[in-house]
Amino acid sequence: MADITALLLPFFGLILIGYVAARVTRQPAEALGWMNTFIIYAALPALFFKLVSRTPIEDLARIDFIAADIAATYAIFILLFLIARFLRRASVADSTIQAFGGSYGNIGYMGPGLALLAFGDAAAVPVALIVCLENATHFIVAPAMMAVAGGDKRPPLQLAGEVLRKVALHPFIISTGLGFLVAASGLAVPTAAQRLVDYLAQAAAPCALFAMGVTLALRPLKRVPVEIGYLSAAKLIIHPVAVYVVLSLAGDFDPVWVYSAVLLAALPTATNVFVISQQYGVWQERASATVLITTALSVLTLPVLLYLITAGLLPPDLFP
Template structure:
């Protein structure tokens, strides 16, 4: 248990510091602009490049792992989408954001730092693959469904070009692609470049978590939506459980890869869900509340997932 406390203390400490900073400094949300720019365009891309570039290329081409993980995540998406459309009788746009609230975890900001701290450098490859490919697919699915719903008035060609641009030019995906290239050609990085990348990468986890906490603290909880009753357990409990079972059923994956995917699936709803909702005017306030509540609840649920992983209580082989 002491190991779990040691893993969670840096993150819980940053949460406390972020909350105190908000209450003392009284800064507005706009004050985070340049910090978020640094995180998205410098620190996290440096971390992804560092992780991927040092990995043997054969480990980076595990298409079976990528497809299986995405299939498990989109089972959750489809479940919540159908609940929103047919049980809650919501619009396609609202149902889409609800589905993302249960399937789109905070894998970019929280994922890499927590996974590497908890599982070590061996988690680097599966974490990078999950973050990049899930994000890429989310960037495609969200505008496509919103276009079908009518929330996006652009022409199909303009929409397709914008989606392609967002996917191909996203800093996370660009840095991972550069890492793939470096790994494929066994590029020997100069010492100066290695130090520069390390310097940026070390700032990724603390800066990202601090910015996330401050953003949430500055976003008031106006109301608790009824959908929270099922979205929270689906995101924090059912999502990692489905990922674990599906990856185990397919088999042939190293236990550390499965544990990495499960840990990422257990993370709370990503702040990008609110951004998408705000962009299309769908389920905005409720998305904000969902992010805040799942993040608060994840302190307990992620701790439980870490305990199951580190204690060996999570079976390495579920199916004989």
């Protein structure tokens, strides 16, 4: 347990430092803009390119792995959507945000740093595949559901074109695609360019976690949503269990791949869920509260998961 504490303390410590810094300095939310730009357009894309470009191409073609992961994630999404829509009598738009609150983890900011610290470089490929392809799926599903809800009045073809453009031009997708090309071609990246990529990649996790802490501080908890109980359980417990079971059923995967996927599924609600809610003007305060509360609760749940993995209590395949 001491090893797990040593692993998670600096990780959550960076979030805490960002939180405290924001509360003490009281900078406006706009002050975070350039850091977020650096993270999304430079640091994290460099990390994904670095991870993917140095991986054998056969390891990058595991469609069965990513399909199983996304299937498990969207099983949780559909379950939560149905609960919100038919049991809670929420609107389609509200139900969509609630479903994302319990199934869309903070895989971009928290995932790469934590998985690589926990499992080493062997976690690089599954993390890159999950972050890029799961995010791409979310980028498609969110506007599609909002269009169904009537929150997006654009013509269907214009909406579809805009969604495809955003997915294709997203920095995570572009950097991962370039990494695929380099891995497949066997081309050597020039030393100077590789050093630049390395410098940027090293900054990804610290900057992302610090920015996450600042973001949490700038969105104080105003109300605790009634739904937070089952949304937190879904995000922090049921989602990783679902990923674990589906991957065990889907095939024989490397243990590090399975553990990386389960760890990413166990992460708290992504800040992007609040961004989506703000974009469409639905469930905003409660989405912010969901991000904050699940992040706080993950301080308790993540050590338990890592202990189960490192102690050998969680076999890599539930159905060997």
